[in-house]
Amino acid sequence: MAHSKKPKHIVNVGKSKKPSEEKGKRSYYDLTVSFSFRKYDAETPWSISKDGKPSVDKVFKSLYGFECAVWSEIIQASGGRSHGTNNHHIPVRELDKDVIKHADDIGLNESELFSLRIDSNTRLWGVIEPENGCFYVIWFDPGHKVYPIRK
Numbered sequence: 001m002a003h004s005k006k007p008k009h010i011v012n013v014g015k016s017k018k019p020s021e022e023k024g025k026r027s028y029y030d031l032t033v034s035f036s037f038r039k040y041d042a043e044t045p046w047s048i049s050k051d052g053k054p055s056v057d058k059v060f061k062s063l064y065g066f067e068c069a070v071w072s073e074i075i076q077a078s079g080g081r082s083h084g085t086n087n088h089h090i091p092v093r094e095l096d097k098d099v100i101k102h103a104d105d106i107g108l109n110e111s112e113l114f115s116l117r118i119d120s121n122t123r124l125w126g127v128i129e130p131e132n133g134c135f136y137v138i139w140f141d142p143g144h145k146v147y148p149i150r151k
Contacts, residue, residue, distance in 0.1 A: 029072040031133030035063055039126070039136040041106055046099070046145035059140070062118045071133055074116075086117040090147055099146050113138065115147060123147075 066074060077086045089112045092103060103110075116124040116135065125139040125146055139146060 027130045028128055028133040029075070030070055032068070032070055033066050033074060034132070034134045035067070036134050036136045039138050040140075041138055042140075043106075044102060044139055046143060047140045058122065059118055059124070066116070071128065077117075087115060089114050095147050096145060108138070 074087050075085065091112045092100060092108075092110060095103070095113075110127055113125050114128050114135065116126070118124060121142065121144045123141040123144060123146065124135075124137050125141055126135050126137045128135050
């Protein structure tokens with residue numbers, strides 16, 4: 001005699017049994033980008049451009065362009081010579097050794113930071129708040145010194 005294919009017990013799966021996102025990593029992907037300078041650290045040797053003035057106009061134009069996008073679009077943006085992703089997470093331990101020391105000195109307790117590309121040599125470094133999609137700018141890096149390009 002063949003076994004019945006009907007289940008003997010039906011279990012309702014509660015919220016605790018549903019797959020969860022990896023510790024909030026993807027929870028902000030569909031959120032619109034916003035910016036905060038509340039965590040900005042201006043006391044860094046790398047935050048001054050060669051002429052002594054940050055390229056504020058260039059940065060603001062880029063931020064203006066980002067503010068209508070959602071994080072998934074920004075993370076998938078690619079280009080440049082290597083055609084890699086322009087904006088991405090970088091583990092703090094992979095940053096320049098002087099930057100790691102400075103991060104320790106200011107009590108930055110992040111395991112990774114997000115690099116937001118302004119142009120070929122200019123980056124904004126910060127963290128993304130998964131609950132609201134806000135990018136907290138920590139460092140302005142006009143010379144790509146926080147994470148030097150290794151050729």
